Every structure is written in C-alpha cells, then in structure tokens.
Amino acid sequence: MDGQDPSYISNLPPSHYSPMIPPLTTDGKYNMYDTNVNENKPFNDVNGMLQQIMSIVDQSLDEAQARKHAFNQSRLKPAFFQVLCEIKEKTAINIRNFPEDDPPDSQLMRLDNMLLAEGIAGPERLGGSSSSSASMNAAASINDDSALEHGDYRAKLTQIRQLYHSELEKYEQACNDFTSHVINLLREQSRARPISPREIDRMVSIIRKKFSTIQLQLKQSTCEAVMILRSRFLDARRKRRNFSKTATEVLNEYFYSHLSNPYPSEEAKEELARKCGISVSQVSNWFGNKRIRYKKNIGKAQEEANLYASKLANQAAQGGGGGMHRDSDSPHQAESTRKVRSRVTK
DNA sequence: GCTCATGATTGCTA
DNA sequence: TAGCAATCATGAGC
Numbered sequence: 001m002d003g004q005d006p007s008y009i010s011n012l013p014p015s016h017y018s019p020m021i022p023p024l025t026t027d028g029k030y031n032m033y034d035t036n037v038n039e040n041k042p043f044n045d046v047n048g049m050l051q052q053i054m055s056i057v058d059q060s061l062d063e064a065q066a067r068k069h070a071f072n073q074s075r076l077k078p079a080f081f082q083v084l085c086e087i088k089e090k091t092a093i094n095i096r097n098f099p100e101d102d103p104p105d106s107q108l109m110r111l112d113n114m115l116l117a118e119g120i121a122g123p124e125r126l127g128g129s130s131s132s133s134a135s136m137n138a139a140a141s142i143n144d145d146s147a148l149e150h151g152d153y154r155a156k157l158t159q160i161r162q163l164y165h166s167e168l169e170k171y172e173q174a175c176n177d178f179t180s181h182v183i184n185l186l187r188e189q190s191r192a193r194p195i196s197p198r199e200i201d202r203m204v205s206i207i208r209k210k211f212s213t214i215q216l217q218l219k220q221s222t223c224e225a226v227m228i229l230r231s232r233f234l235d236a237r238r239k240r241r242n243f244s245k246t247a248t249e250v251l252n253e254y255f256y257s258h259l260s261n262p263y264p265s266e267e268a269k270e271e272l273a274r275k276c277g278i279s280v281s282q283v284s285n286w287f288g289n290k291r292i293r294y295k296k297n298i299g300k301a302q303e304e305a306n307l308y309a310s311k312l313a314n315q316a317a318q319g320g321g322g323g324m325h326r327d328s329d330s331p332h333q334a335e336s337t338r339k340v341r342s343r344v345t346k
Numbered sequence: 347g348c349t350c351a352t353g354a355t356t357g358c359t360a
Numbered sequence: 361t362a363g364c365a366a367t368c369a370t371g372a373g374c
Contacts, residue, residue: 240352240353240354240370240371241353241370241371242351242352242353242372243352243353248352263362263363281354282353282354284362284363285353285354285355286352286353287363288354288362288364288365289353289354291363291364292363292365292366293351293352295364296365
C-alpha cells in the first residue's frame, strides 16, 4: 500500500469520495490534467490535496520537496490523513493483520525452561547447572579422573553459555537497531503518507516476531549443543568406571552378609550409596548384577562368600560390626528371603 | 589384541 | 514398579 496507488479509494462507496476525487479517465486512472485542477492550487481542499499528492511523482525533487512542505503546513492535512488511515485500516491493510496477542509459543517455553535448567539462561550459577551438577557430582565422587572431567564439562558448559549470551546480545542489538530505523523511516514517511501510529506498531511487532524466530533457532542450537555435551560426558556406558575397591568391598560385605535376602531396602540402598559415594540407582544396578551373577556362578561365588563370611566373623570377634543391618532383621526381610530362595532354585 | 570382569541399559514379567 | 535376564560397552590384566 503506497500513496501512489488509488485503487483502495475506488473501492469505497461513492459517499466517501465523490465530491473530492477527480473524474476517472477511460483507463481507470485519475485525470491529473483535469481543467479544474490547478497545479499551484494551495492545499485548501481535499480534492486539491489529493491531486497534488498524485502528481508528486512527475515532478522534480525540488518541486516535490516544496510541495511536500506546503502540504505539511496545510491545516487540513491531519484530518485528511486520518481519513486515509481509516480507509487503509478498513481495506488492504487488514490482509496483513495477524493476532496481536499470540499465546506464548510452547516450543519457545520448553527451550527457555531447558536453558534455565541447564544454567545457560538466567543468572549465572557457580558450577553451572544444578541438575547437571548433581549428576556430575555423583559421577565425580568416585575418583579424581571423574572430577577432572567434571571440571572440563563445566568449562565447556560455560563456553556454550558465553556464546549463547553473546549471540543473543547481537540479535537484540540488531533487532533494536532495525526497529528504530524502521520507526524513524515510517515516521518520516508519515509526513507525506497516511501512516498511522498503529500501523507503525504493527510493523514493529512484525519485526520483533521475525527476530524472535531467529532467537528460537539460536535457543534450539544451544540446547542441542548442551545435549551433545551431556551425552558425551554423562553417557555411562561410554564413561563406565569401576567402583573403587572400598565401594566394592562395602557392597560385597552387605551382599554376603545378607545372602539369604540380598535385597536392600530403600534406606539400606541410600546408606550404601552414601558409604560408597555412588548413586542409589547404581546400588540397585550393582545388586541386580550381583544377584544374577551369583546365581549363574554359585561355585565361584561361594568362595567369595566364605571370604566375606570369615572377614565378618573377624570383625564380630573384634567387637566391630559393619553398621549395616543383618539378615532376618525384619519380617519383611524374612518374607523376601523365602522369595529369593525360591527364585535362586528356579 | 584377546579375554574376562563389571557397570549400565533394555525388554519383559509378576 | 522392582527385579530378572540378556546384552552392550568399557576397563583391566595378560
């Protein structure tokens, strides 16, 4: 929609324009050379103003500037432009209308939440993210190698965070620059064209939407980078580490001292996890593997069982004790004992 | 490089 | 949902 195309006016009911608009020529254009139109006619009626504007493209730059200046001085100009703005609102401009109060994009919200959770977005936290830190701490508590990797992980996460913020800043700067440029341009143009403040707002909104699409892509690629980093550092299969000797001993001691019921309760698992510096799920994995491998190789396991039995006997003789509860401490365990015995003899 | 040990994962069952 | 069984992937010893 520009000021040189009068088509939107011709679509209006005659009451809107007939007294003002010059007669149309046979090819559908306005007769710029109508004898009633004086080229130097001052901007003192709407018909004349329209004619002056329509013919402005045929003039030299100086002439056009002079006419534009005179036009801006006209007392009718504000009302005239207001009418034209209303016409634009009611006609062609509606095609470009879009809902101004879009619901928040769910994908964007998911990405924002993830970036927050990973410590990429939001205020910087010591040690990076809380969730990833927790999982990394569990992994890193076993040995120094893991601790080093933890540091490496955090360094890489910080790198991603810095890159994300620097890119985000660039996008925001570019968006603001471009928006203010367009606003200035439209305001300048509004001196000679019917551009309402609402139309400017709409244009700003369009620009912001375009830039937010770019931001979305940035957030997506940042999330991907974090995912790749996490899978590289946290993929347990690739980074499998044997538990420390102490941890294995603690677990074996519990296993063989509860051989008839090698099913630690949640509390026992937590205690074992704390003692061994591993997670509860690792304790569960260990007992799962241990039970199945014990069952498969009961001969060899028996030797190991004897070893731990004598060790426990020594501890008992010295008045020590492992601190963990023994077999048949509870009715629940007695029931479990029956269960495991029937399973092992399957 | 091969073999065995071992921690983790997956699919299934009760 | 916990546990079993099979399997994968990696570590460690030789």
